[in-house]
Amino acid sequence: MYRDETSRQYFDGTAIHWYDSTFKIYEDELEYAHNKAPDKYLIETEGCIDAEVPVWKEDDWYWRKEATDWGYTWAPEEDKHLHPKYSPVYRYARDIIGTMNNWVDGWVDWNMVLDRQGGPNWFKNWCIAPVIVDPEADEVYFTPLYYTMSHFSRYVRPGAKRIHHASADDDLQVTAAQNPDGSIALIVFNPTEQAKTFEIEYQSLNQSIVINPQALQTIMIN
Numbered sequence: 001m002y003r004d005e006t007s008r009q010y011f012d013g014t015a016i017h018w019y020d021s022t023f024k025i026y027e028d029e030l031e032y033a034h035n036k037a038p039d040k041y042l043i044e045t046e047g048c049i050d051a052e053v054p055v056w057k058e059d060d061w062y063w064r065k066e067a068t069d070w071g072y073t074w075a076p077e078e079d080k081h082l083h084p085k086y087s088p089v090y091r092y093a094r095d096i097i098g099t100m101n102n103w104v105d106g107w108v109d110w111n112m113v114l115d116r117q118g119g120p121n122w123f124k125n126w127c128i129a130p131v132i133v134d135p136e137a138d139e140v141y142f143t144p145l146y147y148t149m150s151h152f153s154r155y156v157r158p159g160a161k162r163i164h165h166a167s168a169d170d171d172l173q174v175t176a177a178q179n180p181d182g183s184i185a186l187i188v189f190n191p192t193e194q195a196k197t198f199e200i201e202y203q204s205l206n207q208s209i210v211i212n213p214q215a216l217q218t219i220m221i222n
Contacts, residue, residue, distance in 0.1 A: 002037045013041025016104070021082035022047070022069045022091055025098035034103035041105045047095065048110040049088045049128040053118050054143070056132065062088045062144040063214055070125065088128065092148045093189045093216050097175045100152075100162055109149065151218045155185040169198060172211070184221040190214065 002008045014033060020026075033042055050069045055061040064087060071083030096107045111129040118126030130146035133139065160177040163184070167174045173189040190196050190211045200207045202221060211217050 002040065008037075008040075011040065013037075013043055013105070015043055015045040016099075017046045018044065018095060019046075019050075019070065021071070022050075022095070023082060023084055023086060025095065025102065027098070027102045030099065030102040030104060042103050043105055044095075044099055044107040046108065046110045047092075049091065049145070051125060052128050053126045054114065054116060054128045054132045056116055056134070057141050059144055063090075067091065067128070089144050089148050089214075089216070090191055092145055093151075094173055094191070096149070096152055097173045097187065097189060100175045100177070107149075107152070109145075148216060151187055151216050155187070155218050155220060157181075160185070167198075169196060172196060172198065182222075186219040186221060187216070188219070189216045 001011060014037070016030075016033075030042065049067045051072060052067055065085050067088045068085055069083050071079065072085065075083050099107060109130055111127055113131045113133055114127060114129040116132060116134050118128060121127070128143070128145065130143055130149055132141045132143060134141075156177045157179045159180040162175065162177045165174055165176040165186070171190065171192050173191070174187070176184060176186045178184050184202070186200065188198070188209075188211055190213060193213045195213055196211050198209055198211070200209060200219065200221075205221065209217075209219065
């Protein structure tokens, strides 16, 4: 559709989903898509922890290597490695960071709010959402996925531009964006079980920062 000059004017961009694998980032494919249509958006419009009934008010569960996706049981044997059990917070953080670093302009969960069963859903493939509600008890549970996503949506504001960064620690996953007001959001994810110390070097700023094990951290530079 982009190849045709007449049809390409009717499209703002391409929507991508993560269901071929909820573990791989597919950096080469995202680079290819951007290079073919650099003036168009790339937006992750659907991603979720699939094939799971939500765990009610148990924050620790979201850091355990227990969550599955549809491919964990349905994918052919040769593709099983693309659908491992993985910590939900890790899955979200690494995918948002990885796609942001490879030309993706936005990342949207499939569902904002679901009930305690992970629905309503006519197909009955229950899912987890950032917010779970119990309509009978009139209770709301903001899961750790909500707070994971807020590291990005709260601090990387509309109109922000992702900026180049370099990290000397391969264990840390990092992305950075400059907001329209000039502030910079530096988001760092440490999936290891050890605390890490890293140095921020930017213009005249030189500061040592500690990030806890299994932590996601946002540093604002004004």
